[in-house]
Amino acid sequence: MSTDLGLPPVLDPEAAKNVLLAAPRGYCAGVDRAVITVEKALDLYGAPVYVRKQIVHNKHVVADLESRGAIFVEELTEVPEGRTVVFSAHGVSPAVHAEAQERGLKTIDATCPLVTKVHHEAKRFAGDDYDILLIGHEGHEEVEGTAGEAPEHIQLVQSPADVAHIEVRDPAKVAWLSQTTLSVDETLETVAAIREKFPLLLDPPSDDICYATQNRQLAVKEIAQEADLLIVVGSGNSSNSVRLVEVALEAGAKASYRVDDASEIDEAWLEGVDTVSVTSGASVPEALVDGVLAYLSERGYPAARAVHTAEESLIFALPPELRRDMRAAQAQG
C-alpha cells in the first residue's frame, strides 16, 4: 500500500540516473539524547562508564562509544559494585531498577521518554486490572522492559496470526499497547484482528508507535515507489531499520536491502538500476548515509535529491540525574 501525499514528482525526467534521499531519516530525539547521555557521562565521571545493553541498536555508535571508554554489558552482574551504569534508550523493567539498587550502582536512565510513556500506560491498565495485549517482537529489549511493568497482566502478540490463540480473563477488560518501532500498517492489521475478537478492546490514550517511526515509514513510502533499489542504512538488530526494508518493498520498491554502511553494498545490486533511494533508521549516524551517497557518486550516480515528507524539531532534555551532576560539577568550577 502506498501513501499519496500530493507531492510534486521527484524524478528528474532528463536524468538517466537518480538518487532520492528520505527526509526525515536517521537519528530521532530519543537516540540523540541517549548517545549524548553516554558522552556526557564519560566527560563527567571519566572512563569507564558502564552501559546495560547497546545504548541504541547500531554497531557503529556502540564501537565509537567503546573507543571513548564505555563498557557495554548484557547484565548488571557484570558491573562492579558502586559504579555508574547507563540504561539504554529501549528501557528497562522495574526488576532491573531494583537489581541496580541492590548492587549499589549509580544509574542514569537513558530510556526514551516515549517508551516511558508506554510503561505508564501499562501500569495504568494493569492498575485497572485489564488484560494487556502488547504488540511487539519477542526478545526485543523494549518489549522486555514494558512487559516487566506488569508481567501478570501482559501477554505478547507478535502478528495477526497470534490473535486466534489469545485467551483473556474477561473479554470486556482488554487493552492493547505496542512497541514503539513497529510497522504502522501491520500493527493496524493486528489491532483490527484483536478488535474483531474483543469488540470492547481499549486503545492506548495516544499512539505508541512513535513519531520518528511513523515519519520514517511515511518518508520511505514516498521514495519507494520509483526506486529500482532502496538502501536502508541500519544495523541488523535495529527493529525500526528492518521495518523500513519491509515497508519499502510493500510500497513498491523493486528491491530493498539493509546495510550497516557502504562497505556492505553489493555492486551487483546496481546492475540495470537507474533510481536508487536511500534512507536510514533512527539509530544511524548521518556519516554512514554520507558514505553510501559517496559510494553511489563514485559509480556514476548524481547528487541525491531529498524528498521531504515531515519536519522534526523534537528535543528531549537529558536525564535529570545527569543534569543534576552536570550542574554540581559546574558549580564546583
Ligand code: 2E7
Ligand atoms: C529506542 C527505542 O536503537 P534502535 O535501532 O532500536 P529499535 O527498537 O528500532 O531496535 O532505534 C532507536 C530506538 C528505537 N526505539 C531506540 Cl525504544
Ligand code: F3S
Ligand atoms: Fe524514542 Fe521513537 Fe526514537 S521511541 S528512541 S523517539 S525511535
